[in-house]
Amino acid sequence: DSGVTQTPKHLxxxxxxxxxxxxxxxxxxxxxxxxxxxxxxxxxxxIQYYNGxxxxxxxxxxxxxxxxxxxxxxxxxxxxxELGDSALYFCASSVELAGGPEQFFGPGTRLTVL
Amino acid sequence: xxxxxxxxPEMSVQEAETVTLSCTYDTSESDYYLFWYKxxxxxxxxxxxxxxxxxQQNATENRFSVNxxxxxxxxxxxxSDSQLGDAAMYFCxxxxxxxxxxVFGAGTILRVKS
Numbered sequence: 001d002s003g004v005t006q007t008p009k010h011l012x013x014x015x016x017x018x019x020x021x022x023x024x025x026x027x028x029x030x031x032x033x034x035x036x037x038x039x040x041x042x043x044x045x046x047i048q049y050y051n052g053x054x055x056x057x058x059x060x061x062x063x064x065x066x067x068x069x070x071x072x073x074x075x076x077x078x079x080x081x082e083l084g085d086s087a088l089y090f091c092a093s094s095v096e097l098a099g100g101p102e103q104f105f106g107p108g109t110r111l112t113v114l
Numbered sequence: 115x116x117x118x119x120x121x122x123p124e125m126s127v128q129e130a131e132t133v134t135l136s137c138t139y140d141t142s143e144s145d146y147y148l149f150w151y152k153x154x155x156x157x158x159x160x161x162x163x164x165x166x167x168x169x170q171q172n173a174t175e176n177r178f179s180v181n182x183x184x185x186x187x188x189x190x191x192x193x194s195d196s197q198l199g200d201a202a203m204y205f206c207x208x209x210x211x212x213x214x215x216x217v218f219g220a221g222t223i224l225r226v227k228s
Binding site: 107 | 156157159160161164165205214217220
C-alpha cells in the first residue's frame, strides 16, 4: 500500500458526460501528479499540482482540468467524454515540488466510456 | 524532450532463470533519475529499482539489478532467480533530477514459465 488513495476504482459512463476522479496523497506529500495509461498513448503525464498551485502540464486535453484543495487532495475533472478517454488514470504524490527520488502511485481509477 | 524506448514488447523466462529487460533513453541532460516500475495484473504501479545518473555504481535490490551505461544511454533490468510473482508489465521511466514528471517507455510484458 503506497498510502495514496484514489476513488472510485471503476467508473463507467457515456460519451458526452463529465466525471470527477479523486486522489488523496500520502500524509505530508505536497505534490500530486496525474497520469493517464491508455492502449494508444501508453503512460503519460497529465498535470502536477504543488501545495494548491498548478506547477507543470503535460499532454492534458482542454476538456480535462484539475485542482488541488487546501487539504491537499486533488480532483481530475474530465468533460465531454469521448470513447478515446477510456483509460486507467493514476495519481501519484511526492514531498517535493521537483527533484527527489520517488513518486508514490495510487491504485488508479479505471474509466470506461461507452 | 526526453524519450524512453523499450524495444522488447514481450519476454519470457523459465522460473529460477535470469532475464534482462532492455531500456534506452534520449536526453541532453547530465543529471537525472532512471526507474523501473512493475505493473502486475492488479494494475498497481510498484517501484522496483531506481538509479541516480551521477552514481556510477549500478543499483541493486535483492534479485533485481540494473546495468546503467550512461554514455550509451542504456538502462537494463536484470531479474535473477525469476519467480512466478515477477510476471508483470515492466516500465522504464526517466525523470530530470530537478524535474517533476516521469517519462515512461511503452513497457515490456514479462511472462514466467513454471
